[in-house]
Amino acid sequence: MGTNLIIRLFDLVDSRDWQNLNQVFCEDITYERPGYEPLVGFERVSRFYREERVIASGKHHLENIVLNEDSGACWGRFVGVHKNNSAIDERFADVYRFKDGKIKNRQSYFFRPAV
Template sequence: MVNLEELVKKYYAAVDAGDLETLFSVFADDIVYKRPGYEPLVGMEKFQEFYKSNRVIKEGHHTLSNIVVKDPYVIVEGEFNGILKDGKKSHTTFVDVYTFSKGKATKRHTYFDGQNV
C-alpha cells in the first residue's frame, strides 16, 4: 500500500532539488492541476510543460507545516521561499489539495495566501 504522506513529501523534495523525473512520477498521466494565474493544466504533457518551461520560479524551498491524509485526499499546508526567474525574491504560504488513485495523484489544486507564483 502506498504511503500518501511520504509520496507528497517525495514530490516537494523533488521540486526543491529540480528532480523532474521523480516529480513527474508522483502524478497520473491524466493529472488535472489547478493553480492561481494559470488555466487548468490537463494531462501529463501540459503538466510537464509547466515545470519545464512556464513555472516562474527559478529555485526555492518548501517548508511543510501540516499534512492531513484521508485517503484518497491529501492536504498540505506550508510556505515557499525562493527566487523567481526575474531575480525577485519569493515568499508565500500555500495549501495544496491532492486526490490520489492507484498510488498516483490525479488532481492537485494549489491555493496561495500571499504571492501567486
C-alpha cells in the same frame, strides 16, 4: 502512502528533478493553480515545470499534511527566488486526490489578497 507521496513531490520540485515527476503524478493528472488554466495531463504539467514556472530556485517548508482515504492536503511556506531575481516568501496550501498510489488531482492556493 499519501504523506510520503506529498513529501516526494516537493523533493522533486525543489530539486528541479522534472524527469522523475512521473513517480508522483498520474498520466491523467489535473493541476489547478491561480493564474493558469487547468493543466490537464502529465505532459502538460511536465511542460509547465520545465518551461513556464516562474521560480528559479527555492524550497517548500511543509507545516502539516492531513490525509483521508483517497485525498489529502498540506500547507506550508515556499521561500525562493523568482526568475526575475526577486525574493519569494509565500504561504501555500495544496489539496490532492490520489489514484493508484499517485496524485490524480492537485489544487494549489496562495495566501494573498484576492477578494
